[in-house]
Amino acid sequence: MYNLQPKKHYEAALLAIKKEFSSKDPQLMAECSGAVWHDGILKVIYCGQPVSVSYPDGQVSLQEDLLSHEEEIVILQYLTWAKGLPPRGRWLSFRELKGGYNHWVPFQKEILFPLASAYHGRAEEFKRQILRSKGELVEQGDAGGIVYVLPKMPLYYLLWNGSADQPPRSSILFDQVAETYLPTASLYVMAIEATKKNFFTGDRGKK
Numbered sequence: 001m002y003n004l005q006p007k008k009h010y011e012a013a014l015l016a017i018k019k020e021f022s023s024k025d026p027q028l029m030a031e032c033s034g035a036v037w038h039d040g041i042l043k044v045i046y047c048g049q050p051v052s053v054s055y056p057d058g059q060v061s062l063q064e065d066l067l068s069h070e071e072e073i074v075i076l077q078y079l080t081w082a083k084g085l086p087p088r089g090r091w092l093s094f095r096e097l098k099g100g101y102n103h104w105v106p107f108q109k110e111i112l113f114p115l116a117s118a119y120h121g122r123a124e125e126f127k128r129q130i131l132r133s134k135g136e137l138v139e140q141g142d143a144g145g146i147v148y149v150l151p152k153m154p155l156y157y158l159l160w161n162g163s164a165d166q167p168p169r170s171s172i173l174f175d176q177v178a179e180t181y182l183p184t185a186s187l188y189v190m191a192i193e194a195t196k197k198n199f200f201t202g203d204r205g206k207k
Contacts, residue, residue: 007149009202010069011085017076022056024080032084033181034151046075046150047197048134053079074182074190078150083180091156091173093189097184111192115199119143119159126199133198141171149194153181158197 021029023180032039035044042053051062053075058127060072067075095104119126123143130137130145138144141158148154154175164167182190 014069014073017073017080018058020075021058021080026055029079029082033079033082035079042079044150047194051075059204061134068193070189071193072178074186077186078181081181085177085180087152087154087175088177090176092176093173097174097179097187103188107188112170112172112193115195116168118157121161121167123159123161130157147198149190153178155194157189
């Protein structure tokens, strides 16, 4: 679902969403997604960094970092399909999303287990990283916080250190309105890519 498709499939998906993006009203996309439309460019914040998307050709650029094809697709899908609903603060696990239960095991293996392992015994560093990602701390688990991946797309992160008889674990929750912006497959990709950026970039996540 995430990294099982050949590269050519991603290229086809990128071309398809660029075509759909070019058919939409850029001002309406900006209003519904929380982006800013000015002088032929849609500007949107992704993982705390400004991303520019040219209209109508859909070229995505991030000044301080490189974006994968998967991230480009997710950003374009978000802009193109945004419905404008504000986050509700009601949270769902990935397995509660439409079709998510069928992909719950790979989602755990791909990101939840690595996140829990990387920050095992490092709850304070986990909190610091949430703050570096411009997130807001919450008093749950051993560490937790809400980080906005895109203007109307928050992720709720939780970490438990575990004990002698309990392994460490992590959780990534999605706002109830997430599925009005992206399908489950794209939320899968978004959560993994954003978590890598927020918690595993450079020396982050390393013991």
